[in-house]
């Protein structure tokens with residue numbers, strides 16, 4: 001009788017890491033909407049629609065990280081994890097001030113021609129985008145904190161997509177104020193640091209059995225699906241939405 005993966009010995013740490021990294025083929029960088037974005041084929045209204053909808057993901061991230069921390073009894077992990085909340089919410093500690101990633105995303109909104117209120121009011125966020133993002137937050141609220149940590153590992157692939165935007169937008173979308181790209185620049189270092197921690201934890205915790213390793217791979221797939229569904233939601237909605245009187249689909 002063929003043994004199921006649960007009975008098999010654990011993969012080596014290197015093999016397990018390679019299987020996790022191999023999931024990059026389902027990353028949203030391959031979604032048609034992100035391919036169009038990188039090739040400069042989005043209209044102004046479509047790019048605005050993406051920034052406005054993605055804001056809902058931005059504000060969900062620290063809430064998701066707070067859910068992880070609220071379940072985690074390990075002080076050392078909480079000490080590292082809290083940095084993620086500070087990165088997004090910003091802070092002012094001992095005279096050092098950082099407005100944070102949410103503020104940087106609002107500035108990205110302004111750089112693509114939205115107002116602060118267009119972004120923060122959430123008026124352009126479409127229902128399916130909310131559903132996709134809420135699924136991620138609910139996962140972190142309902143599942144064990146170790147699983148929620150593994151679900152953050154899509155960030156393994158994020159520096160590549162941030163770099164792609166830094167490299168392509170100035171040529172493809174010259175009307176975007178280049179100062180707005182600061183969010184992506186900040187994430188290059190923040191995401192690499194997050195991933196070093198999240199990956200180390202996942203390799204340690206889930207390597208206790210093959211079944212746990214398979215579970216980690218399933219969790220990563222779930223999160224890849226969240227991001228894919230978010231891109232689907234934004235792309236489809238742009239057949240219908242109007243941003244500031246501009247029909248999505250009409251070239252700027």
Ligand SMILES: O=C(O)c1cc(C(=O)O)c2c(n1)C(=O)C(=O)c1cc(C(=O)O)[nH]c1-2
Pocket residue numbers: 061101151152153154155156157158161162187227
């Ligand atoms: O722009 C992107 O494509 C993208 C993807 C992801 C990701 O892969 O989850 C994140 C981010 N950006 C990001 O900026 C970010 O702060 C972030 C946090 C997390 C997470 O799961 O905790 N993912 C991501």
